[in-house]
Amino acid sequence: MKAIILKQVGGIENLTLAELPTPSIQANEVLVQVKAIGINPVDNFVRQNQFGVDNFLKPAPGEDTYVLGWDISGTVIETGSAVNTFKKGDEVFGMVNFPGHGKAYAQYVAAPASHLALKPANVSHEEAAAATLAALTAWQALVTYAKVQRGDKVLIHAAAGGVGHYAVQIAKHFGAYVIGTASLANRGFVQELGADEFIDYSAEKFEDRVKDADVVLDSIYGDHVLRSLEAVKKGGRLITLLAFIEGNIAQKVQEKEVFAHRLGVSSNGQDMQQIAQLMQDRHLRSYISETYPFTELPKAHQQVATGKTRGKIVVTV
Ligand SMILES: NC(=O)c1ccc[n+]([C@@H]2O[C@H](COP(=O)([O-])OP(=O)(O)OC[C@H]3O[C@@H](n4cnc5c(N)ncnc54)[C@H](OP(=O)(O)O)[C@@H]3O)[C@@H](O)[C@H]2O)c1
Structure with missing residues (x-):
């Protein structure tokens, strides 16, 4: 072959x-x-x-x-x-x-x-x-770990990317109020996915606008996750795809009493079946x-x- x-x-x-x-x-x-x-x-x-x-x-x-x-x-x-x-x-x-x-x-x-x-x-x-990998990541982040619920305010970074575009749709499917970040060129795309609010990360600091998110999905390198901790409410949930919860990140997580988890996506046929069902029903594209x-x-x-x-x-x- x-x-x-x-x-x-x-x-x-x-x-x-x-x-x-x-x-x-x-x-x-x-x-x-x-x-x-x-x-x-x-x-x-x-x-x-x-x-x-x-x-x-x-x-x-x-x-x-x-x-x-x-x-x-x-x-x-x-x-x-x-x-x-x-x-x-x-x-x-x-x-x-x-x-x-x-x-x-x-x-x-x-x-x-x-x-x-x-x-x-x-x-x-x-x-x-x-x-597959991107949709599973969005599913495991929001559903398995963040346990997203109707009415949650969910901030999704890189909402126009592989993981992010599935995450916006999944969070909306669960009844969340979704805020997506991307560059201005992706505003229309992110809104079409169903996001209720859009933040152009190059023009505005997301943490100036969002201070009370129930859930933040962070997938950006550097000190970005510390800024995400400004955006999550006390007692909220933070799922990171890159940053490990250690050092000053762990300290801030503790201060804000946030549930924080660094996701490592893993193969899972049961999660795949959930994704397949959402796709069949056209809730996820x-x-x-x-x-x-x-x-x-x-x-x-x-x-x-x-x-x-x-x-x-x-x-x-
Ligand atoms: N831990 C895990 O299990 C796991 C699983 C999957 C992915 N990841 C990691 O998560 C990251 C995202 O994965 P992906 O597949 O979604 O990547 P991707 O598809 O390559 O993401 C591209 C998107 O990122 C956006 N972006 C870039 N910088 C941004 C910023 N500062 N703020 C907001 N959006 C920004 C871009 O939007 P603009 O063009 O508008 O800037 C673009 O649409 C990668 O680093 C990946 O390795 C980790």
């Missing part, structure tokens, strides 16, 4: 088309013929950093062929002996083995059945492949700003690396 391997940690020129054996499956796995792949900032991070390879790809001892990627949508062509949730011909999507060696940049992927959900018939493979053919996957990395992606970037196989 065709796969894109990472020859060595570094630039996009290290992502190379290769011929690899089609994977064999374990009893708990299915073999998926991949139709579309979602690309995320972590793909870039792992490509460029040995630390990323060690911590997110986690290759098995002696394993020296790295195949990046975790987000797939495709068709089941074989099922392991212990799998009774899917059958040959089912269309499925999910985030495979994250953190771990997902090996998604390939024509065929061996995936634990417990990481997948049935793809709704009214959702394309591209839309489904997009709604993927916005795909660009789609690349498999051979141009390195260009997809380049686009995601800009940090300016609107919605998601997808590769078709």
Whole structure:
């Protein structure tokens, strides 16, 4: 089968088309013929950093062929002996083995059945492949940890990005009042997602406008999370995707009696099923700003690396 391997940690020129054996499956796995792949900032991070390879790809001892990627949508062509949730011909999507060696940049992927959900018939493979790592992150942040409820005021940073655009829709679905931050060019997009208020982060300090959020989802580097702690109300909830709750962040969290959690998204088929249901009912949609053919996957990395992606970037196989 065709796969894109990472020859060595570094630039996009290290992502190379290769011929690899089609994977064999374990009893708990299915073999998926991949139709579309979602690309995320972590793909870039792992490509460029040995630390990323060690911590997110986690290759098995002696394993020296790295195949990046975790987000797939495709068709089941074989099922392991212990799998009774899917059958040959089912269309499925999910985030495979994250953190771990997902090996998604390939024509065929061996995936634990417990990481997948049935793809709704009214959702394309591209839309489904997009709604995996990023949608799971939004779901686990807002639903699993922040336990978002009707009437909550929810501040979502990077509301126009992969995670953010799902987070706005999920928070609205749960009945929250949503404030999204992005640059002015994304105002209309964020409002169309359902946000009640928009803050252009380059023109205004969000913490000057928001001081009483029940929930803040922070996904920006640097001291941004300290500013988010200004925006969350006493006793509120803060979920971070980058900053760890330590040092002066932990001190401020304690002072404000905030529930704070640094999320590390993880593969979860039950969460995928919730996402699939929302997508089937059209309460959750993927916005795909660009789609690349498999051979141009390195260009997809380049686009995601800009940090300016609107919605998601997808590769078709
Ligand atoms: N811990 C975890 O499990 C986990 C999971 C998923 C993602 N992450 C991390 O979370 C971050 C976001 O992921 P993603 O997939 O959503 O990335 P993404 O799709 O690349 O995000 C791009 C978006 O970020 C927005 N943005 C950039 N700087 C901003 C700022 N200062 N304020 C508000 N918006 C800003 C951009 O909007 P404008 O163009 O309008 O500036 C753009 O739409 C990444 O660093 C990723 O690695 C962590």
